Amino acid sequence: MFICSQNRWRSLSAERLFDQHPRYEARSAGTEPGARVRVTAGHLGWADVVLVMERRHADILRQKFGEALAGKRLINLRIPDKFQFLDHVLLDLLRERLREQLGPEVL
Template identity: 80%
Template sequence: MPLKPLPDSARQLLFICSQNRWRSLTAERLFDEHPHYQVRSAGTEPGARVRVTAGHLGWADAVFVMERRHADILRQKFGAALAGKPIVCLRIPDQYQFQDPALMELLRARLRPHLGDW
């Protein structure tokens, strides 16, 4: 079932994957210098480039995860920090390198229903 678009007030976006090296970092880079969105990324694993904290979640208006298990981890570790925040699973498997053109196109396609033509 497709999710409805995020509210217009959602301007601070957080992207989450496991290691914050390929998928979520690529998503963050897609928004470099975007005039309407502030974007950060983080990972759920102990060895992540940037490991997600409650502070990241408190900052974000909306959270995008690459896999369902990322959302499960966030809910388990940071349930209170997620209260009232939309969490969107993009269903992007861990099979792409950083800034892979196929990954960038997939991210754009999966984000379009939530952010429109950004």
Template identity: 75%
Template structure:
């Protein structure tokens, strides 16, 4: 599972960390902006079976920049705004709730 946000500093990195000790999932994260901690590439997208973005603009970016790499992939938009810090408790709860809703992830 690949998590995408803008800067790969707060939301997507928090989502990746939630899966660190889970043997049933492999998770990575990246960002869409030039200054992202890890900037998304076609290689990241090729690795992932499921791509989870925080906002619609991230999905639009991926479809525009990497159309071949996202074709046929499961793309989930969580609709989580950019207003949380890394590992914020409310962010973690939102991620768990939305990942359960969209992907059936059990915690």
């Protein structure tokens, strides 16, 4: 589960990296009221791993959904909000951080 603020650029781009992936399924959501898809406890319950773009997203999730995060791996990818949807630099950075955190077999 990928989380950013608005679910328009970073987390949605990350989700798209997994379209048609033979082994993994990804979803995305945002933390802000105007998000394209706003994160819920149900999203977090679905996820095996929760990946946020910034520390503040992790803080919001812990505050609002602490119980739903119990036992979940929560990873901060440290990707700033300065990229457009499917920006090639963003996609390269996502691939790099995902391999660092989850292993080379992920992408």
